[in-house]
Amino acid sequence: MTEAHGPGIAALPDGADVVIVGGGHNALTAAAYLARAGRSVVLLEAADHVGGAAVSQRPFDGVDARLSRYSYLVSLLPRQVARDLGLDLTLVRRxxxxxxxxxxxxxxxxxxxxxxxxxxxxxxxxxxxxxxxxxxxxxxxxxxxxxxxxxxxxxxxxxxxxxxxxxxxxxxxxxxxxxxxxxxxxxxxxxxxxxxxxxxxxxxxxxxxxxxxxxxxxxxxxxxxxxxxxxxxxxxTGDWDVPVGGMGAVSGALAAAARDGGAQLVTSARVSAVTPGVR
Known part of the structure:
Protein backbone atom coordinates (compact mmCIF):
# COMPACT_ATOMS: atom_id res chain seq x y z
CA MET A 1 0.00 0.00 0.00
CA THR A 2 1.30 3.44 -0.95
CA GLU A 3 0.04 6.58 0.71
CA ALA A 4 0.40 9.67 -1.46
CA HIS A 5 -1.06 13.12 -1.71
CA GLY A 6 -1.23 15.75 -4.41
CA PRO A 7 -3.57 17.01 -7.14
CA GLY A 8 -2.95 14.03 -9.40
CA ILE A 9 -3.84 11.36 -6.87
CA ALA A 10 -7.55 11.34 -7.65
CA ALA A 11 -6.69 9.63 -10.94
CA LEU A 12 -4.94 6.65 -9.32
CA PRO A 13 -6.53 3.34 -10.27
CA ASP A 14 -7.16 0.62 -7.70
CA GLY A 15 -5.16 -2.59 -7.74
CA ALA A 16 -2.11 -1.53 -9.73
CA ASP A 17 0.44 -4.33 -10.15
CA VAL A 18 3.37 -1.97 -9.68
CA VAL A 19 3.69 1.45 -8.06
CA ILE A 20 6.95 3.26 -8.85
CA VAL A 21 8.00 6.06 -6.50
CA GLY A 22 9.93 8.78 -8.30
CA GLY A 23 10.00 9.79 -11.95
CA GLY A 24 13.66 10.02 -12.97
CA HIS A 25 14.99 8.42 -16.13
CA ASN A 26 15.59 5.02 -14.48
CA ALA A 27 12.05 5.01 -13.05
CA LEU A 28 10.63 5.90 -16.46
CA THR A 29 12.61 3.06 -18.03
CA ALA A 30 11.26 0.60 -15.48
CA ALA A 31 7.72 1.87 -16.02
CA ALA A 32 8.03 1.46 -19.78
CA TYR A 33 9.36 -2.10 -19.59
CA LEU A 34 6.83 -3.22 -16.98
CA ALA A 35 3.89 -1.70 -18.82
CA ARG A 36 4.95 -3.28 -22.09
CA ALA A 37 5.18 -6.61 -20.26
CA GLY A 38 1.48 -6.31 -19.47
CA ARG A 39 1.65 -5.00 -15.93
CA SER A 40 -0.60 -2.26 -14.57
CA VAL A 41 1.88 0.48 -13.65
CA VAL A 42 1.47 3.73 -11.76
CA LEU A 43 4.43 6.09 -11.37
CA LEU A 44 4.28 8.81 -8.69
CA GLU A 45 6.50 11.91 -8.96
CA ALA A 46 6.53 14.70 -6.37
CA ALA A 47 7.60 17.39 -8.85
CA ASP A 48 5.30 18.83 -11.49
CA HIS A 49 7.28 17.06 -14.23
CA VAL A 50 9.09 13.77 -14.77
CA GLY A 51 12.75 13.37 -15.67
CA GLY A 52 14.58 14.12 -12.43
CA ALA A 53 17.99 15.52 -13.32
CA ALA A 54 17.51 14.71 -17.00
CA VAL A 55 15.46 17.77 -17.93
CA SER A 56 15.76 20.71 -20.34
CA GLN A 57 14.93 24.37 -19.88
CA ARG A 58 14.60 27.44 -22.06
CA PRO A 59 16.85 29.85 -20.12
CA PHE A 60 16.73 32.77 -22.55
CA ASP A 61 13.52 34.71 -23.09
CA GLY A 62 12.52 34.81 -26.73
CA VAL A 63 15.05 32.17 -27.76
CA ASP A 64 13.66 28.75 -28.63
CA ALA A 65 16.71 26.86 -27.37
CA ARG A 66 16.42 24.03 -24.85
CA LEU A 67 19.49 23.38 -22.70
CA SER A 68 20.18 20.52 -20.32
CA ARG A 69 19.76 21.65 -16.73
CA TYR A 70 21.67 19.07 -14.64
CA SER A 71 22.81 15.95 -16.47
CA TYR A 72 24.04 16.95 -19.90
CA LEU A 73 25.37 14.04 -21.97
CA VAL A 74 24.32 10.48 -22.78
CA SER A 75 26.86 7.71 -22.35
CA LEU A 76 25.26 4.83 -20.44
CA LEU A 77 21.97 4.42 -22.32
CA PRO A 78 22.27 0.92 -23.83
CA ARG A 79 21.29 0.74 -27.47
CA GLN A 80 19.21 -2.30 -26.60
CA VAL A 81 17.02 -0.19 -24.30
CA ALA A 82 16.51 2.40 -27.03
CA ARG A 83 15.54 -0.37 -29.47
CA ASP A 84 13.31 -2.25 -27.05
CA LEU A 85 11.34 0.86 -26.15
CA GLY A 86 11.34 2.40 -29.63
CA LEU A 87 12.63 5.70 -28.28
CA ASP A 88 12.04 8.70 -30.53
CA LEU A 89 15.38 10.29 -29.75
CA THR A 90 18.18 11.85 -31.79
CA LEU A 91 21.71 11.60 -30.41
CA VAL A 92 24.72 13.37 -31.91
CA ARG A 93 28.22 12.08 -31.27
CA ARG A 94 30.47 14.36 -29.22
CA THR A 237 33.11 2.49 -27.06
CA GLY A 238 33.14 5.08 -24.28
CA ASP A 239 31.67 7.67 -26.64
CA TRP A 240 29.39 10.32 -25.20
CA ASP A 241 26.42 11.67 -27.14
CA VAL A 242 24.55 14.97 -27.07
CA PRO A 243 20.74 14.61 -27.18
CA VAL A 244 19.06 16.99 -29.61
CA GLY A 245 16.68 19.01 -27.45
CA GLY A 246 18.75 18.51 -24.32
CA MET A 247 18.39 15.81 -21.69
CA GLY A 248 14.69 16.55 -21.43
CA ALA A 249 14.36 14.89 -24.82
CA VAL A 250 15.68 11.66 -23.27
CA SER A 251 13.18 11.80 -20.40
CA GLY A 252 10.41 12.80 -22.80
CA ALA A 253 11.10 9.80 -25.02
CA LEU A 254 11.13 7.45 -22.03
CA ALA A 255 7.91 8.95 -20.67
CA ALA A 256 6.24 8.55 -24.06
CA ALA A 257 7.32 4.90 -24.21
CA ALA A 258 5.90 4.31 -20.72
CA ARG A 259 2.56 5.97 -21.55
CA ASP A 260 2.34 4.16 -24.88
CA GLY A 261 2.71 0.90 -22.94
CA GLY A 262 -0.18 1.85 -20.69
CA ALA A 263 1.66 3.20 -17.62
CA GLN A 264 0.06 6.07 -15.73
CA LEU A 265 2.51 8.84 -14.81
CA VAL A 266 1.23 11.02 -11.97
CA THR A 267 3.07 14.24 -11.16
CA SER A 268 2.68 16.53 -8.12
CA ALA A 269 2.15 13.35 -6.09
CA ARG A 270 4.33 13.20 -2.99
CA VAL A 271 4.59 9.75 -1.40
CA SER A 272 4.51 9.86 2.40
CA ALA A 273 4.64 6.15 3.21
CA VAL A 274 5.08 2.73 1.62
CA THR A 275 3.72 -0.40 3.31
CA PRO A 276 5.21 -3.53 1.66
CA GLY A 277 2.95 -6.50 1.13
CA VAL A 278 -0.34 -4.63 1.51
CA ARG A 279 -2.57 -4.09 -1.50
Missing part, protein backbone atom coordinates in the same frame (compact mmCIF):
# COMPACT_ATOMS: atom_id res chain seq x y z
CA UNK A 95 33.70 14.74 -31.18
CA UNK A 96 35.85 16.68 -28.72
CA UNK A 97 36.20 15.12 -25.28
CA UNK A 98 38.06 17.91 -23.56
CA UNK A 99 40.39 20.88 -23.79
CA UNK A 100 42.82 21.27 -20.91
CA UNK A 101 44.91 24.47 -20.66
CA UNK A 102 48.54 24.06 -19.64
CA UNK A 103 48.85 25.63 -16.15
CA UNK A 104 52.43 26.62 -16.98
CA UNK A 105 51.42 28.34 -20.22
CA UNK A 106 47.67 29.09 -20.51
CA UNK A 107 48.15 30.12 -24.14
CA UNK A 108 48.33 26.43 -25.05
CA UNK A 109 46.40 23.34 -24.09
CA UNK A 110 45.66 19.73 -24.95
CA UNK A 111 42.62 19.19 -27.20
CA UNK A 112 41.33 15.62 -27.17
CA UNK A 113 39.72 14.99 -30.56
CA UNK A 114 37.95 11.67 -30.97
CA UNK A 115 38.38 11.80 -34.74
CA UNK A 116 42.08 12.75 -34.80
CA UNK A 117 44.41 10.58 -36.85
CA UNK A 118 47.90 9.68 -35.63
CA UNK A 119 49.52 12.82 -37.04
CA UNK A 120 46.90 15.16 -35.59
CA UNK A 121 47.11 13.48 -32.19
CA UNK A 122 50.90 13.78 -32.13
CA UNK A 123 50.69 17.44 -33.08
CA UNK A 124 48.21 18.07 -30.24
CA UNK A 125 50.51 16.42 -27.71
CA UNK A 126 53.60 18.13 -29.10
CA UNK A 127 51.94 21.53 -28.60
CA UNK A 128 51.95 20.96 -24.83
CA UNK A 129 55.36 19.30 -24.70
CA UNK A 130 53.90 15.84 -24.17
CA UNK A 131 54.93 14.13 -27.38
CA UNK A 132 56.55 11.30 -25.41
CA UNK A 133 53.10 10.28 -24.15
CA UNK A 134 51.44 9.76 -27.53
CA UNK A 135 52.27 6.06 -27.71
CA UNK A 136 51.26 5.49 -24.09
CA UNK A 137 47.96 7.32 -24.68
CA UNK A 138 47.16 5.20 -27.74
CA UNK A 139 48.10 1.98 -25.95
CA UNK A 140 46.06 2.90 -22.87
CA UNK A 141 42.87 3.80 -24.71
CA UNK A 142 43.13 0.82 -27.06
CA UNK A 143 43.21 -1.36 -23.95
CA UNK A 144 40.40 0.63 -22.32
CA UNK A 145 38.38 -0.12 -25.46
CA UNK A 146 38.92 -3.84 -24.85
CA UNK A 147 37.68 -3.39 -21.29
CA UNK A 148 34.65 -1.39 -22.42
CA UNK A 149 33.63 -4.02 -24.94
CA UNK A 150 33.91 -6.71 -22.27
CA UNK A 151 31.90 -4.86 -19.61
CA UNK A 152 29.28 -2.85 -21.53
CA UNK A 153 27.14 -5.88 -22.50
CA UNK A 154 26.81 -6.82 -18.82
CA UNK A 155 24.66 -3.71 -18.24
CA UNK A 156 21.70 -5.52 -19.81
CA UNK A 157 22.56 -9.11 -18.92
CA UNK A 158 22.50 -11.21 -15.76
CA UNK A 159 25.51 -10.10 -13.71
CA UNK A 160 28.45 -12.37 -14.56
CA UNK A 161 31.12 -13.53 -12.15
CA UNK A 162 34.10 -11.20 -11.88
CA UNK A 163 36.55 -13.95 -12.85
CA UNK A 164 34.53 -14.79 -15.97
CA UNK A 165 34.75 -11.20 -17.23
CA UNK A 166 38.48 -11.12 -16.51
CA UNK A 167 38.94 -14.39 -18.40
CA UNK A 168 36.97 -13.11 -21.40
CA UNK A 169 39.07 -9.96 -21.45
CA UNK A 170 42.29 -11.98 -21.32
CA UNK A 171 41.13 -14.13 -24.23
CA UNK A 172 40.22 -11.06 -26.28
CA UNK A 173 43.24 -8.91 -25.45
CA UNK A 174 46.01 -11.18 -24.23
CA UNK A 175 48.61 -9.36 -22.14
CA UNK A 176 46.97 -5.98 -22.84
CA UNK A 177 43.64 -7.31 -21.58
CA UNK A 178 45.16 -8.71 -18.41
CA UNK A 179 47.08 -5.50 -17.78
CA UNK A 180 44.10 -3.17 -18.19
CA UNK A 181 41.98 -5.38 -15.91
CA UNK A 182 44.64 -5.11 -13.23
CA UNK A 183 45.13 -1.37 -13.72
CA UNK A 184 41.46 -0.34 -13.82
CA UNK A 185 39.68 -3.03 -11.81
CA UNK A 186 42.05 -4.51 -9.26
CA UNK A 187 44.52 -1.76 -8.34
CA UNK A 188 43.98 1.96 -7.57
CA UNK A 189 43.97 3.61 -10.98
CA UNK A 190 46.40 6.32 -9.92
CA UNK A 191 49.20 3.77 -9.93
CA UNK A 192 48.72 3.03 -13.63
CA UNK A 193 48.27 6.69 -14.58
CA UNK A 194 51.54 7.66 -12.91
CA UNK A 195 53.40 4.65 -14.29
CA UNK A 196 52.19 4.91 -17.87
CA UNK A 197 52.32 8.67 -18.50
CA UNK A 198 55.14 11.17 -18.01
CA UNK A 199 53.38 14.52 -18.49
CA UNK A 200 51.44 15.82 -15.48
CA UNK A 201 49.03 17.50 -17.89
CA UNK A 202 48.28 14.21 -19.65
CA UNK A 203 47.98 12.45 -16.29
CA UNK A 204 45.44 15.05 -15.26
CA UNK A 205 43.36 14.57 -18.38
CA UNK A 206 43.21 10.80 -17.85
CA UNK A 207 42.56 11.18 -14.13
CA UNK A 208 39.65 13.56 -14.66
CA UNK A 209 37.35 10.71 -15.68
CA UNK A 210 38.26 8.94 -12.44
CA UNK A 211 37.75 11.92 -10.14
CA UNK A 212 35.03 14.18 -11.51
CA UNK A 213 32.05 14.27 -9.19
CA UNK A 214 33.81 12.30 -6.45
CA UNK A 215 35.98 12.87 -3.40
CA UNK A 216 37.98 9.75 -4.24
CA UNK A 217 41.71 9.27 -3.89
CA UNK A 218 43.44 8.00 -7.01
CA UNK A 219 46.07 6.12 -5.05
CA UNK A 220 44.32 4.57 -2.08
CA UNK A 221 40.89 3.18 -2.99
CA UNK A 222 38.87 1.86 -5.91
CA UNK A 223 36.09 4.46 -5.88
CA UNK A 224 38.00 6.39 -8.54
CA UNK A 225 38.23 3.22 -10.62
CA UNK A 226 34.45 2.81 -10.59
CA UNK A 227 34.00 6.43 -11.60
CA UNK A 228 36.45 5.89 -14.45
CA UNK A 229 34.56 2.83 -15.66
CA UNK A 230 31.29 4.75 -15.74
CA UNK A 231 32.96 7.29 -18.02
CA UNK A 232 34.56 4.90 -20.50
CA UNK A 233 32.32 1.84 -20.95
CA UNK A 234 29.24 3.40 -22.56
CA UNK A 235 28.08 1.46 -25.59
CA UNK A 236 31.33 -0.52 -25.56
Missing amino acids: RYSSYTPDPGDPSRGLLVDGEADDDARRAAFDRVGAGDDVAAWTEWYDAVGLLARAIAPTLTQPLPARDDVAADLARAGGDAGRAIWRDVVERPIGEAIERRFRSDLVRGVVATDALIGTFADLDSDLAANRCYLYHVIGGG
Whole structure:
Protein backbone atom coordinates (compact mmCIF):
# COMPACT_ATOMS: atom_id res chain seq x y z
CA MET A 1 0.00 0.00 0.00
CA THR A 2 1.30 3.44 -0.95
CA GLU A 3 0.04 6.58 0.71
CA ALA A 4 0.40 9.67 -1.46
CA HIS A 5 -1.06 13.12 -1.71
CA GLY A 6 -1.23 15.75 -4.41
CA PRO A 7 -3.57 17.01 -7.14
CA GLY A 8 -2.95 14.03 -9.40
CA ILE A 9 -3.84 11.36 -6.87
CA ALA A 10 -7.55 11.34 -7.65
CA ALA A 11 -6.69 9.63 -10.94
CA LEU A 12 -4.94 6.65 -9.32
CA PRO A 13 -6.53 3.34 -10.27
CA ASP A 14 -7.16 0.62 -7.70
CA GLY A 15 -5.16 -2.59 -7.74
CA ALA A 16 -2.11 -1.53 -9.73
CA ASP A 17 0.44 -4.33 -10.15
CA VAL A 18 3.37 -1.97 -9.68
CA VAL A 19 3.69 1.45 -8.06
CA ILE A 20 6.95 3.26 -8.85
CA VAL A 21 8.00 6.06 -6.50
CA GLY A 22 9.93 8.78 -8.30
CA GLY A 23 10.00 9.79 -11.95
CA GLY A 24 13.66 10.02 -12.97
CA HIS A 25 14.99 8.42 -16.13
CA ASN A 26 15.59 5.02 -14.48
CA ALA A 27 12.05 5.01 -13.05
CA LEU A 28 10.63 5.90 -16.46
CA THR A 29 12.61 3.06 -18.03
CA ALA A 30 11.26 0.60 -15.48
CA ALA A 31 7.72 1.87 -16.02
CA ALA A 32 8.03 1.46 -19.78
CA TYR A 33 9.36 -2.10 -19.59
CA LEU A 34 6.83 -3.22 -16.98
CA ALA A 35 3.89 -1.70 -18.82
CA ARG A 36 4.95 -3.28 -22.09
CA ALA A 37 5.18 -6.61 -20.26
CA GLY A 38 1.48 -6.31 -19.47
CA ARG A 39 1.65 -5.00 -15.93
CA SER A 40 -0.60 -2.26 -14.57
CA VAL A 41 1.88 0.48 -13.65
CA VAL A 42 1.47 3.73 -11.76
CA LEU A 43 4.43 6.09 -11.37
CA LEU A 44 4.28 8.81 -8.69
CA GLU A 45 6.50 11.91 -8.96
CA ALA A 46 6.53 14.70 -6.37
CA ALA A 47 7.60 17.39 -8.85
CA ASP A 48 5.30 18.83 -11.49
CA HIS A 49 7.28 17.06 -14.23
CA VAL A 50 9.09 13.77 -14.77
CA GLY A 51 12.75 13.37 -15.67
CA GLY A 52 14.58 14.12 -12.43
CA ALA A 53 17.99 15.52 -13.32
CA ALA A 54 17.51 14.71 -17.00
CA VAL A 55 15.46 17.77 -17.93
CA SER A 56 15.76 20.71 -20.34
CA GLN A 57 14.93 24.37 -19.88
CA ARG A 58 14.60 27.44 -22.06
CA PRO A 59 16.85 29.85 -20.12
CA PHE A 60 16.73 32.77 -22.55
CA ASP A 61 13.52 34.71 -23.09
CA GLY A 62 12.52 34.81 -26.73
CA VAL A 63 15.05 32.17 -27.76
CA ASP A 64 13.66 28.75 -28.63
CA ALA A 65 16.71 26.86 -27.37
CA ARG A 66 16.42 24.03 -24.85
CA LEU A 67 19.49 23.38 -22.70
CA SER A 68 20.18 20.52 -20.32
CA ARG A 69 19.76 21.65 -16.73
CA TYR A 70 21.67 19.07 -14.64
CA SER A 71 22.81 15.95 -16.47
CA TYR A 72 24.04 16.95 -19.90
CA LEU A 73 25.37 14.04 -21.97
CA VAL A 74 24.32 10.48 -22.78
CA SER A 75 26.86 7.71 -22.35
CA LEU A 76 25.26 4.83 -20.44
CA LEU A 77 21.97 4.42 -22.32
CA PRO A 78 22.27 0.92 -23.83
CA ARG A 79 21.29 0.74 -27.47
CA GLN A 80 19.21 -2.30 -26.60
CA VAL A 81 17.02 -0.19 -24.30
CA ALA A 82 16.51 2.40 -27.03
CA ARG A 83 15.54 -0.37 -29.47
CA ASP A 84 13.31 -2.25 -27.05
CA LEU A 85 11.34 0.86 -26.15
CA GLY A 86 11.34 2.40 -29.63
CA LEU A 87 12.63 5.70 -28.28
CA ASP A 88 12.04 8.70 -30.53
CA LEU A 89 15.38 10.29 -29.75
CA THR A 90 18.18 11.85 -31.79
CA LEU A 91 21.71 11.60 -30.41
CA VAL A 92 24.72 13.37 -31.91
CA ARG A 93 28.22 12.08 -31.27
CA ARG A 94 30.47 14.36 -29.22
CA ARG A 95 33.70 14.74 -31.18
CA TYR A 96 35.85 16.68 -28.72
CA SER A 97 36.20 15.12 -25.28
CA SER A 98 38.06 17.91 -23.56
CA TYR A 99 40.39 20.88 -23.79
CA THR A 100 42.82 21.27 -20.91
CA PRO A 101 44.91 24.47 -20.66
CA ASP A 102 48.54 24.06 -19.64
CA PRO A 103 48.85 25.63 -16.15
CA GLY A 104 52.43 26.62 -16.98
CA ASP A 105 51.42 28.34 -20.22
CA PRO A 106 47.67 29.09 -20.51
CA SER A 107 48.15 30.12 -24.14
CA ARG A 108 48.33 26.43 -25.05
CA GLY A 109 46.40 23.34 -24.09
CA LEU A 110 45.66 19.73 -24.95
CA LEU A 111 42.62 19.19 -27.20
CA VAL A 112 41.33 15.62 -27.17
CA ASP A 113 39.72 14.99 -30.56
CA GLY A 114 37.95 11.67 -30.97
CA GLU A 115 38.38 11.80 -34.74
CA ALA A 116 42.08 12.75 -34.80
CA ASP A 117 44.41 10.58 -36.85
CA ASP A 118 47.90 9.68 -35.63
CA ASP A 119 49.52 12.82 -37.04
CA ALA A 120 46.90 15.16 -35.59
CA ARG A 121 47.11 13.48 -32.19
CA ARG A 122 50.90 13.78 -32.13
CA ALA A 123 50.69 17.44 -33.08
CA ALA A 124 48.21 18.07 -30.24
CA PHE A 125 50.51 16.42 -27.71
CA ASP A 126 53.60 18.13 -29.10
CA ARG A 127 51.94 21.53 -28.60
CA VAL A 128 51.95 20.96 -24.83
CA GLY A 129 55.36 19.30 -24.70
CA ALA A 130 53.90 15.84 -24.17
CA GLY A 131 54.93 14.13 -27.38
CA ASP A 132 56.55 11.30 -25.41
CA ASP A 133 53.10 10.28 -24.15
CA VAL A 134 51.44 9.76 -27.53
CA ALA A 135 52.27 6.06 -27.71
CA ALA A 136 51.26 5.49 -24.09
CA TRP A 137 47.96 7.32 -24.68
CA THR A 138 47.16 5.20 -27.74
CA GLU A 139 48.10 1.98 -25.95
CA TRP A 140 46.06 2.90 -22.87
CA TYR A 141 42.87 3.80 -24.71
CA ASP A 142 43.13 0.82 -27.06
CA ALA A 143 43.21 -1.36 -23.95
CA VAL A 144 40.40 0.63 -22.32
CA GLY A 145 38.38 -0.12 -25.46
CA LEU A 146 38.92 -3.84 -24.85
CA LEU A 147 37.68 -3.39 -21.29
CA ALA A 148 34.65 -1.39 -22.42
CA ARG A 149 33.63 -4.02 -24.94
CA ALA A 150 33.91 -6.71 -22.27
CA ILE A 151 31.90 -4.86 -19.61
CA ALA A 152 29.28 -2.85 -21.53
CA PRO A 153 27.14 -5.88 -22.50
CA THR A 154 26.81 -6.82 -18.82
CA LEU A 155 24.66 -3.71 -18.24
CA THR A 156 21.70 -5.52 -19.81
CA GLN A 157 22.56 -9.11 -18.92
CA PRO A 158 22.50 -11.21 -15.76
CA LEU A 159 25.51 -10.10 -13.71
CA PRO A 160 28.45 -12.37 -14.56
CA ALA A 161 31.12 -13.53 -12.15
CA ARG A 162 34.10 -11.20 -11.88
CA ASP A 163 36.55 -13.95 -12.85
CA ASP A 164 34.53 -14.79 -15.97
CA VAL A 165 34.75 -11.20 -17.23
CA ALA A 166 38.48 -11.12 -16.51
CA ALA A 167 38.94 -14.39 -18.40
CA ASP A 168 36.97 -13.11 -21.40
CA LEU A 169 39.07 -9.96 -21.45
CA ALA A 170 42.29 -11.98 -21.32
CA ARG A 171 41.13 -14.13 -24.23
CA ALA A 172 40.22 -11.06 -26.28
CA GLY A 173 43.24 -8.91 -25.45
CA GLY A 174 46.01 -11.18 -24.23
CA ASP A 175 48.61 -9.36 -22.14
CA ALA A 176 46.97 -5.98 -22.84
CA GLY A 177 43.64 -7.31 -21.58
CA ARG A 178 45.16 -8.71 -18.41
CA ALA A 179 47.08 -5.50 -17.78
CA ILE A 180 44.10 -3.17 -18.19
CA TRP A 181 41.98 -5.38 -15.91
CA ARG A 182 44.64 -5.11 -13.23
CA ASP A 183 45.13 -1.37 -13.72
CA VAL A 184 41.46 -0.34 -13.82
CA VAL A 185 39.68 -3.03 -11.81
CA GLU A 186 42.05 -4.51 -9.26
CA ARG A 187 44.52 -1.76 -8.34
CA PRO A 188 43.98 1.96 -7.57
CA ILE A 189 43.97 3.61 -10.98
CA GLY A 190 46.40 6.32 -9.92
CA GLU A 191 49.20 3.77 -9.93
CA ALA A 192 48.72 3.03 -13.63
CA ILE A 193 48.27 6.69 -14.58
CA GLU A 194 51.54 7.66 -12.91
CA ARG A 195 53.40 4.65 -14.29
CA ARG A 196 52.19 4.91 -17.87
CA PHE A 197 52.32 8.67 -18.50
CA ARG A 198 55.14 11.17 -18.01
CA SER A 199 53.38 14.52 -18.49
CA ASP A 200 51.44 15.82 -15.48
CA LEU A 201 49.03 17.50 -17.89
CA VAL A 202 48.28 14.21 -19.65
CA ARG A 203 47.98 12.45 -16.29
CA GLY A 204 45.44 15.05 -15.26
CA VAL A 205 43.36 14.57 -18.38
CA VAL A 206 43.21 10.80 -17.85
CA ALA A 207 42.56 11.18 -14.13
CA THR A 208 39.65 13.56 -14.66
CA ASP A 209 37.35 10.71 -15.68
CA ALA A 210 38.26 8.94 -12.44
CA LEU A 211 37.75 11.92 -10.14
CA ILE A 212 35.03 14.18 -11.51
CA GLY A 213 32.05 14.27 -9.19
CA THR A 214 33.81 12.30 -6.45
CA PHE A 215 35.98 12.87 -3.40
CA ALA A 216 37.98 9.75 -4.24
CA ASP A 217 41.71 9.27 -3.89
CA LEU A 218 43.44 8.00 -7.01
CA ASP A 219 46.07 6.12 -5.05
CA SER A 220 44.32 4.57 -2.08
CA ASP A 221 40.89 3.18 -2.99
CA LEU A 222 38.87 1.86 -5.91
CA ALA A 223 36.09 4.46 -5.88
CA ALA A 224 38.00 6.39 -8.54
CA ASN A 225 38.23 3.22 -10.62
CA ARG A 226 34.45 2.81 -10.59
CA CYS A 227 34.00 6.43 -11.60
CA TYR A 228 36.45 5.89 -14.45
CA LEU A 229 34.56 2.83 -15.66
CA TYR A 230 31.29 4.75 -15.74
CA HIS A 231 32.96 7.29 -18.02
CA VAL A 232 34.56 4.90 -20.50
CA ILE A 233 32.32 1.84 -20.95
CA GLY A 234 29.24 3.40 -22.56
CA GLY A 235 28.08 1.46 -25.59
CA GLY A 236 31.33 -0.52 -25.56
CA THR A 237 33.11 2.49 -27.06
CA GLY A 238 33.14 5.08 -24.28
CA ASP A 239 31.67 7.67 -26.64
CA TRP A 240 29.39 10.32 -25.20
CA ASP A 241 26.42 11.67 -27.14
CA VAL A 242 24.55 14.97 -27.07
CA PRO A 243 20.74 14.61 -27.18
CA VAL A 244 19.06 16.99 -29.61
CA GLY A 245 16.68 19.01 -27.45
CA GLY A 246 18.75 18.51 -24.32
CA MET A 247 18.39 15.81 -21.69
CA GLY A 248 14.69 16.55 -21.43
CA ALA A 249 14.36 14.89 -24.82
CA VAL A 250 15.68 11.66 -23.27
CA SER A 251 13.18 11.80 -20.40
CA GLY A 252 10.41 12.80 -22.80
CA ALA A 253 11.10 9.80 -25.02
CA LEU A 254 11.13 7.45 -22.03
CA ALA A 255 7.91 8.95 -20.67
CA ALA A 256 6.24 8.55 -24.06
CA ALA A 257 7.32 4.90 -24.21
CA ALA A 258 5.90 4.31 -20.72
CA ARG A 259 2.56 5.97 -21.55
CA ASP A 260 2.34 4.16 -24.88
CA GLY A 261 2.71 0.90 -22.94
CA GLY A 262 -0.18 1.85 -20.69
CA ALA A 263 1.66 3.20 -17.62
CA GLN A 264 0.06 6.07 -15.73
CA LEU A 265 2.51 8.84 -14.81
CA VAL A 266 1.23 11.02 -11.97
CA THR A 267 3.07 14.24 -11.16
CA SER A 268 2.68 16.53 -8.12
CA ALA A 269 2.15 13.35 -6.09
CA ARG A 270 4.33 13.20 -2.99
CA VAL A 271 4.59 9.75 -1.40
CA SER A 272 4.51 9.86 2.40
CA ALA A 273 4.64 6.15 3.21
CA VAL A 274 5.08 2.73 1.62
CA THR A 275 3.72 -0.40 3.31
CA PRO A 276 5.21 -3.53 1.66
CA GLY A 277 2.95 -6.50 1.13
CA VAL A 278 -0.34 -4.63 1.51
CA ARG A 279 -2.57 -4.09 -1.50
